[in-house]
Amino acid sequence: MRRIYMDHSATTCVDPSVLQKMLPFFSEKYGNPNSVHAWGREVRTAIDEARASVARLLNAEPREILFTGGGSEADNLAIKGVAESLSGKGRHVITSAIEHHAVLDTVKWLGKAGFDVTVLPVDSEGRVRVEDFRAAIRPDTILATVMYANNEVGTVQPIRELGEICREKGILFHTDAVQAAGHLPLDVRDLPVDLLTMAAHKMYGPKGVGALYVRKGVRIAPLVHGGGQEFGLRSGTENTAGIVGFGAAAELAARRIANGEIDKERRLRDRLIDGVLSRIEDVLLTGHRTERLPFHASFCIRYIEGEAMLLRLDFAGIGASSGSACTSGSLEPSYVLLAMGLDHATAHGSLRLTLGKDTTEEDIDTILETLPPIVGNLRAMSPFKKNA
Numbered sequence: 001m002r003r004i005y006m007d008h009s010a011t012t013c014v015d016p017s018v019l020q021k022m023l024p025f026f027s028e029k030y031g032n033p034n035s036v037h038a039w040g041r042e043v044r045t046a047i048d049e050a051r052a053s054v055a056r057l058l059n060a061e062p063r064e065i066l067f068t069g070g071g072s073e074a075d076n077l078a079i080k081g082v083a084e085s086l087s088g089k090g091r092h093v094i095t096s097a098i099e100h101h102a103v104l105d106t107v108k109w110l111g112k113a114g115f116d117v118t119v120l121p122v123d124s125e126g127r128v129r130v131e132d133f134r135a136a137i138r139p140d141t142i143l144a145t146v147m148y149a150n151n152e153v154g155t156v157q158p159i160r161e162l163g164e165i166c167r168e169k170g171i172l173f174h175t176d177a178v179q180a181a182g183h184l185p186l187d188v189r190d191l192p193v194d195l196l197t198m199a200a201h202k203m204y205g206p207k208g209v210g211a212l213y214v215r216k217g218v219r220i221a222p223l224v225h226g227g228g229q230e231f232g233l234r235s236g237t238e239n240t241a242g243i244v245g246f247g248a249a250a251e252l253a254a255r256r257i258a259n260g261e262i263d264k265e266r267r268l269r270d271r272l273i274d275g276v277l278s279r280i281e282d283v284l285l286t287g288h289r290t291e292r293l294p295f296h297a298s299f300c301i302r303y304i305e306g307e308a309m310l311l312r313l314d315f316a317g318i319g320a321s322s323g324s325a326c327t328s329g330s331l332e333p334s335y336v337l338l339a340m341g342l343d344h345a346t347a348h349g350s351l352r353l354t355l356g357k358d359t360t361e362e363d364i365d366t367i368l369e370t371l372p373p374i375v376g377n378l379r380a381m382s383p384f385k386k387n388a
């Protein structure tokens with residue numbers, strides 16, 4: 001049976017070209033980059049090159065990139081780092097209801113630490129309304145954090161408009177771009193963001209390594225204290241192989257964007273979306289139709305239980321998800337879908353299919369042949385059945 005992995009939003013494979021670059025750093029090139037001898041200097045040079053590659057992907061300066069232990073850590077560093085650094089100026093933070101838990105739980109923690117938090121609602125397509133955002137800003141607001149694109153429904157936020165408001169009001173703006181980085185062109189010289197989170201494992205790099213872009217002149221406090229690595233903002237001997245892998249993944253992403261491979265992915269995504277909507281009744285596309293990640297398709301299939309559908313798909317060799325990898329397995333419907341105004345029963349039928357660089361037209365056709373009978377079968381025995 002041919003197996004088709006359609007959960008690239010959860011994580012991707014390490015590309016073979018990335019792995020090749022990483023391998024020597026586990027064995028021959030094992031020096032500590034903070035050592036002055038040749039072993040250390042060789043590794044320091046590799047880290048500098050990786051930093052330059054990640055910076056190039058964002059059109060940032062290398063000095064503006066901090067390597068972290070993943071996307072969650074970069075989100076924590078951005079939010080807690082700004083909150084601590086600017087707590088004397090104000091104690092109000094703005095976010096949206098559909099952020100990843102790495103952001104939502106961090107701002108919740110700030111709430112317990114005496115900060116005031118405004119959590120903005122979203123519209124039925126998962127977008128923050130620009131007017132709500134503007135209205136939420138107060139004289140004591142120090143930071144707004146709104147994700148670039150949502151992991152569960154793929155919606156891309158109006159980041160430029162939100163960032164421009166922050167500029168005008170003199171507050172810092174952070175965006176969690178874990179899902180967007182490497183898949184959409186991002187240019188921080190052009191985009192009004194001050195801090196931006198990335199994770200290598202969502203763009204064909206290794207797990208456990210991320211980066212925080214911090215615009216020159218923005219001061220944040222560290223979370224991890226110690227030897228003063230990463231410009232004093234993230235202590236600890238560097239994850240050399242991971243960082244080198246992130247650099248190689250950034251180069252791969254830049255090539256893929258330049259070669260139009262993302263447009264190819266977008267066409268396949270549209271074939272999948274149109275196919276699902278036309279072949280199955282009572283299905284709705286969740287998230288925005290066009291302002292969405294190029295590799296992301298997500299639906300709610302009415303009158304069925306999403307988990308049962310995932311198991312049937314898995315049995316048929318198709319790896320899908322009900323939304324986020326972190327909330328799969330929980331019986332609670334997704335907070336993202338509820339925030340978009342969906343009712344519990346509809347939200348229970350959620351299905352996320354996220355394409356990767358090797359997904360083919362044939363894969364999409366197989367999914368379009370496999371899914372409708374699974375849905376039909378589940379509906380036939382569903383307690384939520386139409387007219388039941």
Ligand SMILES: Cc1ncc(COP(=O)(O)O)c(C=O)c1O
Nearest residue numbers: 070071072100102151178179199
């Ligand atoms: C939008 C978003 N933010 C943050 C994260 C967390 O990243 P990591 O798993 O690298 O900690 C994820 C991972 O799923 C994500 O999708």
